[in-house]
Amino acid sequence: xxxxxxxxxxxxxxxxxxxxxxxxxxxxxxxxxxxxxxxxxxxxxxxxxxxxxxxxxxxxxxxxxxxxxxxxxxxxxxxxxxxxxxxxxxxxxxxxxxxxxxxxxxxxxxxxxxxxxxxxxxxxxxxxxxxxxxxxxxxxxxxxxxxxxxxxxxxxxxxxxxxxxxxxxxxxxxxxxxxxxxxxxxxxxxxxxxxxxxxxxxxxxxxxxxxxxxxxxxxxxxxxxxxxxxxxxxxxxxxxxxxxxxxxxxxxxxxxxxxxxxxxxxxxxxxxxxxxxxxxxxxxxxxxxxxxxxxxxxxxxxxxxxxxxxxxxxxxxxxxxxxxxxxxxxxxxxxxxxxxxxxxxxxxxxxxxxxxxxxxxxxxxxxxxxxxxxxxxxxxxxxxxxxxxxxxxxxxxxxxxxxxxxxxxxxxxxxxxxxxxxxxxxxxxxxxxxxxxxxxxxxxxxxxxxxxxxxxxxxxxxxxxxxxxxxxxxxxxxxxxxxxxxxxxxxxxxxxxxxxxxxxxxxxxxxxxxxxxxxxxxxxxxxxxxxxxxxxxxxxxxxxxxxxxxxxxxxxxxxxxxxxxxxxxxxxxxxxxxxxxxxxxxxxxxxxxxxxxxxxxxxxxxxxxxxxxxxxxxxxxxxxxxxxxxxxxxxxxxxxxxxxxxxxxxxxxxxxxxxxxxxxxxxxxxxxxxxxxxxxxxxxxxxxxxxxxxxxxxxxxxxxxxxxxxxxxxxxxxxxxxxxxxxxxxxxxxxxxxxxxxxxxxxxxxx
Numbered sequence: 001x002x003x004x005x006x007x008x009x010x011x012x013x014x015x016x017x018x019x020x021x022x023x024x025x026x027x028x029x030x031x032x033x034x035x036x037x038x039x040x041x042x043x044x045x046x047x048x049x050x051x052x053x054x055x056x057x058x059x060x061x062x063x064x065x066x067x068x069x070x071x072x073x074x075x076x077x078x079x080x081x082x083x084x085x086x087x088x089x090x091x092x093x094x095x096x097x098x099x100x101x102x103x104x105x106x107x108x109x110x111x112x113x114x115x116x117x118x119x120x121x122x123x124x125x126x127x128x129x130x131x132x133x134x135x136x137x138x139x140x141x142x143x144x145x146x147x148x149x150x151x152x153x154x155x156x157x158x159x160x161x162x163x164x165x166x167x168x169x170x171x172x173x174x175x176x177x178x179x180x181x182x183x184x185x186x187x188x189x190x191x192x193x194x195x196x197x198x199x200x201x202x203x204x205x206x207x208x209x210x211x212x213x214x215x216x217x218x219x220x221x222x223x224x225x226x227x228x229x230x231x232x233x234x235x236x237x238x239x240x241x242x243x244x245x246x247x248x249x250x251x252x253x254x255x256x257x258x259x260x261x262x263x264x265x266x267x268x269x270x271x272x273x274x275x276x277x278x279x280x281x282x283x284x285x286x287x288x289x290x291x292x293x294x295x296x297x298x299x300x301x302x303x304x305x306x307x308x309x310x311x312x313x314x315x316x317x318x319x320x321x322x323x324x325x326x327x328x329x330x331x332x333x334x335x336x337x338x339x340x341x342x343x344x345x346x347x348x349x350x351x352x353x354x355x356x357x358x359x360x361x362x363x364x365x366x367x368x369x370x371x372x373x374x375x376x377x378x379x380x381x382x383x384x385x386x387x388x389x390x391x392x393x394x395x396x397x398x399x400x401x402x403x404x405x406x407x408x409x410x411x412x413x414x415x416x417x418x419x420x421x422x423x424x425x426x427x428x429x430x431x432x433x434x435x436x437x438x439x440x441x442x443x444x445x446x447x448x449x450x451x452x453x454x455x456x457x458x459x460x461x462x463x464x465x466x467x468x469x470x471x472x473x474x475x476x477x478x479x480x481x482x483x484x485x486x487x488x489x490x491x492x493x494x495x496x497x498x499x500x501x502x503x504x505x506x507x508x509x510x511x512x513x514x515x516x517x518x519x520x521x522x523x524x525x526x527x528x529x530x531x532x533x534x535x536x537x538x539x540x541x542x543x544x545x546x547x548x549x550x551x552x553x554x555x556x557x558x559x560x561x562x563x564x565x566x567x568x569x570x571x572x573x574x575x576x577x578x579x580x581x582x583x584x585x586x587x588x589x590x591x592x593x594x595x596x597x598x599x600x601x602x603x604x605x606x607x608x609x610x611x612x613x614x615x616x617x618x619x620x621x622x623x624x625x626x627x628x629x630x631x632x633x634x635x636x637x638x639x640x641x642x643x644x645x646x647x648x649x650x651x652x653x654x655x656x657x658x659x660x661x662x663x664x665x666x667x668x669x670x671x672x673x674x675x676x677x678x679x680x681x682x683x684x685x686x687x688x689x690x691x692x693x694x695x696x697x698x699x700x701x702x703x704x705x706x707x708x709x710x711x712x713x714x715x716x717x718x719x720x721x722x723x724x725x726x727x728x729x730x731x732x733x734x735x736x737x738x739x740x741x742x743x744x745x746x747x748x749x750x751x
Contacts, residue, residue: 018196
């Protein structure tokens with residue numbers, strides 16, 4: 001029962017490691033854990049332990065799972081997440097709602113798991129006491145969730161009932177020394193301190209039942225299968241099970257022969273052991289007869305000592321009870337005397353009435369004075385705030401530059417109208433710039449001419465190009481050819497043999513214009529003079545030959561810049577500022593237009609920024625003019641508040657003599673009341689102490705009476721079997737050493 005000082009004191013606890021060692025669990029006790037009883041439960045270190053129980057309605061709710069979980073926590077099972085504080089351990093505590101006892105009991109704030117570890121080979125009581133170690137785990141509702149303490153020897157909560165054991169457990173816990181110097185070890189250090197960090201428990205609790213016991217690697221997760229079952233499943237999948245069955249049959253046959261040999265050898269050894277047991281029994285019976293006489297003599301001495309001790313203690317108890325009766329009479333007289341004095345001092349209605357009048361007059365005058373003072377302080381703070389506000393408004397009013405509020409408002413209206421005009425101008429400039437940027441992007445990507453038709457033909461893998469991208473004009477050819485080509489701005493050029501396919505693809509775009517071109521001649525093959533005149537434009541795209549188209553256009557023109565088709569009477573005016581044909585020329589023109597629109601947008605932004613600045617200054621002047629008017633109003637209010645405050649000061653000066661006289665009267669009455677109350681308090685304290693002494697005397701009398709009843713002298717006399725004087729004479733006949741022996745020592749010897 002002693003505690004190892006090297007393990008339980010000082011800074012040395014920081015190095016505590018594996019205190020359980022090779023010991024095994026031989027007993028456990030749980031207090032306020034689930035619905036479990038507080039009885040100590042013995043344990044075995046080998047074999048199968050079955051846990052059963054009866055809950056409120058059936059076997060559910062009996063606490064079987066909680067008992068197993070508590071044992072795994074005592075063995076530092078890592079599934080509790082000990083490194084994180086083991087917050088789940090709080091679920092083991094008794095919860096009234098889960099136990100259907102919320103109307104009778106409350107939830108437990110903490111509980112205990114107590115385990116007794118002893119050497120594996122300990123059998124006798126002496127061996128268990130010498131090697132045992134009692135480990136206490138305190139489970140708390142809040143962090144830290146686990147506290148650890150221990151003590152050598154057997155250290156359990158004892159008592160004859162559940163209530164006694166539960167009431168004593170906190171006191172026993174406080175008596176244990178701290179496990180870590182001035183504090184206790186918590187959940188994170190539990191495995192290392194108890195078991196040196198080695199796993200002593202691997203637990204799993206599950207109520208699921210599978211429909212088929214055969215292992216199946218395709219239907220079950222691997223962590224649900226043991227190594228042997230995984231091997232069986234792999235053998236079934238690979239076809240090795242038949243060969244394993246044949247080998248198992250041969251091994252079984254050989255094993256049968258070996259079993260017969262071992263059985264015969266065991267039978268022989270059993271016969272030898274039985275003969276030895278018979279011989280030992282004969283020897284033990286002979287020794288037992290010799291010890292029986294000694295045991296009977298020891299028991300006879302024990303009964304005599306037990307009876308004499310009881311008689312002596314009963315005499316002491318009678319004497320103590322007589323003294324307690326005398327003491328109770330004295331205390332009752334003192335209590336009556338003090339109670340009479342208290343009643344005399346408490347009965348004084350006139351004194352209480354005068355004190356209440358003085359208190360009421362003092363409170364009324366103080367209230368009036370305090371109200372005036374409070375109003376004065378509030379007004380003073382308001383004056384400070386108004387003065388500060390007046391200074392700030394005057395500072396703001398300087399920005400008005402002497403303008404009245406009407407003039408400043410008119411300037412703001414003018415600046416607002418100018419800003420709206422600038423915003424409108426900037427919006428128009430932004431729209432023009434965005435349109436120019438879209439046109440530039442379309443020209444750079446080739447999407448500015450017949451974009452829809454070219455996209456459809458490209459998706460169908462039909463070679464095509466815009467007419468104005470195919471034709472290339474020199475500056476000298478522009479006046480002659482541009483009027484004729486302007487009518488075909490959105491025309492698309494395709495090969496002649498693909499004209500029907502292109503027409504079918506563009507059927508959904510009415511108004512599309514197709515120009516059929518010939519395949520270009522191979523290099524070195526000249527064009528016939530009648531097909532390509534000398535003044536015909538060159539083709540910018542080598543994939544298409546537009547000789548037929550350009551010849552027809554050239555034939556219809558009369559050679560002037562205005563007449564394009566004399567026969568049909570079509571006239572297109574030329575003189576375009578930018579070239580119509582060739583993508584580089586169109587891109588350059590689009591860039592120039594975008595640059596001009598960007599410059600216009602920058603000018604509009606500059607005008608908008610200037611208008612905003614003018615409006616900002618106008619608004620600041622309006623605010624300054626408004627501040628000037630507010631400052632004038634506040635100045636008038638400040639003057640009124642100061643006059644009111646001066647009147648309050650005069651009222652307080654007139655009220656001051658009456659307040660002072662009321663304070664003096666109340667102080668005198670209060671002093672007399674305090675003296676009277678102090679006397680009453682002293683008397684009541686004396687009476688409380690006397691009552692406490694009476695309760696102590698009554699408790700002691702009850703204890704002595706109970707102890708006297710527990711002596712059970714009748715049973716002791718029956719065990720002795722003779723008279724009381726015979727027991728005393730029997731003890732006097734013993735030698736000095738035997739006379740000093742107690743009843744417990746005689747009882748142990750007899751046992």
